[in-house]
Amino acid sequence: MTDRLDRDALARRVAADIPDGAYVNLGIGAPTLVADHLPPGSEVILHTENGMLGMGPAPAPGHVDPDLINAGKLAVTELPGAAYFHHADSFGMMRGGHLDLCILGAFQVSQTGDLANWSTGAPDAIPAVGGAMDLAIGAKDVYVMTDLMTKGGESKLVAACTYPLTGVGCVTRVYTDRAVFDVTPEGFAVRELFGTTTLDELRELTGLALTVVVEAATPEES
Amino acid sequence: MIDKTVADLREAVAGIRDGATVMVGGFGRAGQPVELIDALIDAGASELTIVSNNAGGGDVGLARLIAEGRVRKVVCSFPRQSDSWHFDRAYREGRLELELVPQGNLAERIRAAGAGIGAFYSPTAVGTPLAEGKEHREIDGRTYLLEHPIRADVALISGLRADRWGNVVYRRTARNFGPIMATAATTTVVQVDEIVPLGSLDPEAIVTPGIFVDRVVAVGNRRWLRDGEFVGGVDLQGEPLAERLDDPAATSTAGGDR
DSSP: OOSSOOHHHHHHHHHHTSOTTOEEEEOSSGGGGGGGGSOTTOOOEEEETTTEEEEEOOOOTTOOOTTOBOTTSOBOEEEEEEEEOOHHHHHHHHHTTOOOEEEEOOSEEETTOOEEOSOOOOTTSOOOOTTHHHHHHHSSEEEEEEOSBOTTSOBSEESSOOSOOSBSSOOOEEEESSEEEEEETTEEEEEEEOTTOOHHHHHHHHOSOOEESSOOOOOTTO | OOOOBOSSHHHHTTTOOTTOEEEEOOBTTBTOOHHHHHHHHHHTOOSEEEEOSBOOOTTSTHHHHHHTTOEEEEEESBOOOTTOHHHHHHHHTTOSEEEEOOHHHHHHHHHHHHHTOOOEEEOTTTTSGGGTTSOEEEETTEEEEEEOOOOEEEEEEEOSEEOTTOOEEOOGGGOTTHHHHTTSEEEEEEEESEEOOTTOSOGGGOSBOGGGOSEEEEOOOOTTEETTEEOOOBOTTSOBOOSOTTOGGGGSOSOOOO
């Protein structure tokens, strides 16, 4: 048994928490994997901010349609019941609170739910924000899906973000390779531990005084 | 009699002056009016302000307009792509100005211009670096930022079909910014695959009513359609696939990111 979940297992874990019938936007990168693990038969409707509800998986080879792409500008397909709309309607769906859930990647999440995921503030970087700020404040729930630690060994869960913010107090839950955390008025609360990871290890890794919301459970995958 | 049809691309972009603000539809390559942009390059206007979600990819369309040195300023949400080398170079060399706008605010600012809204309060970007310098206002306990409309002299957009009144239908996610940009410019120019007889577009399915459109020009069918039906056989750039239909590049060449 290891102390963490791999990307696919984490995507499956996130997918298991998405209720049937939810309208969901999956951010670029790891969150996209969640689409591959939605329970068969559930009608989770995927929104892509470039103007579509009812997005399906990548097309078969030779069937790429340049007019049918997702927010990551990759080829997708249309499911029965799909709908197209223009950009102002698409972002009205977010900003207007119609989207149930948005799952995003992160550079940092603070214990008050602040999200930093669009810029590391590097002075020579070309800034680009896309729809990240609109997504962060729009959906009813914002889940972050990420490794707990950066490649450099720093915790992505922090007391306060040091990178430029994407949104303030917007994240409600964080799924990491080590554990699931809820953002609560008392800071991060551990919802579930993966593998052999312990609460003390998490406190050491994050440097945060973590509370616990539920009995630590171990998913069958790990 | 109303006839917004123009004979060719040169006529479609006629009158675009140096220093004009030009909205360019599209999200990445989907819906980007490449033929109109090529005509704009040929027409010679420079010092342009471009309003578009991205700042071009590869060497065609918007990317080529920037490469040719015609752009003074870009208003967009996501200029950086894996293949945005022309924008990247011009930006790093200080040859163009960038106004970075969150995508939803960009869309709503364009919509507001077309709908006659003076300005509006948006919750997006509160507490971020992009809120700096903007008026903040608390409404019912939530903080918003004052956002102003974005208008343009010209909008260049791409649709699937139009009639001579300028009614337009789009195709799939190539719709994106087209319908709102069409409302926000003094002169709206739409390139379409074909111009169909008046009355042949289903009135229930028209997305952009002709009142918003000034010129329409036919550019011929996109490669991946035959008689209006999808036939595939292209990559994400719309280029024909080599004989190997299982080429993984076919599904992953669009330049990534947003």
